[in-house]
Amino acid sequence: MRSILVGAGCALGLLAVPAWPQDANHARSLAATCFTCHGSDGRSVGGIPPALAGRDRAELLQTMKDFRDGKRPATIMHQHAKGYTDAQLEAIAGYFASVKPGPVQPAPAARGGY
Numbered sequence: 122m123r124s125i126l127v128g129a130g131c132a133l134g135l136l137a138v139p140a141w142p143q144d145a146n147h148a149r150s151l152a153a154t155c156f157t158c159h160g161s162d163g164r165s166v167g168g169i170p171p172a173l174a175g176r177d178r179a180e181l182l183q184t185m186k187d188f189r190d191g192k193r194p195a196t197i198m199h200q201h202a203k204g205y206t207d208a209q210l211e212a213i214a215g216y217f218a219s220v221k222p223g224p225v226q227p228a229p230a231a232r233g234g235y
């Protein structure tokens with residue numbers, strides 16, 4: 122029983138978000154939920170939806186908060202933005218701001234690489 126409690130305590134400790142933003146790998150994991158639509162590392166194909174790589178951190182953060190709070194019209198992003206705490210949004214915005222914008226790398230199969 123004690124080990125279960127200790128385990129639960131650790132799990133809760135891991136969920137305490139404020140310590141995470143310094144962790145680059147964690148920030149990238151959070152940001153990876155955006156890659157499906159916004160492209161790997163936020164380099165979207167043909168700019169649809171808009172690329173996030175290399176954008177201003179404060180602007181990204183404000184945009185996400187505006188989506189979340191319903192201040193910015195959206196088809197999808199208002200729902201998506203609701204899933205994150207402020208600290209997580211800060212980590213995600215920081216991650217995309219740190220990525221260099223650049224060309225999209227096609228997947229190996231698309232390059233005929235197999």
Ligand code: HEC
Nearest residue numbers: 154155157158170171181184185195196197198199201213
């Ligand atoms: C299911 C696809 C999808 C996912 C996943 C997604 N987005 Fe979006 N994003 C969109 C679409 C579509 C738009 C255009 C606004 C709208 O219609 O919701 C958009 C718009 C945006 C914009 C505004 C860009 C601009 O220049 O106007 C930002 C910032 C953004 N998304 C950030 C994110 C972040 C950060 C994540 C991950 C936490 C994310 N998005 C995940 C589809 C997605």
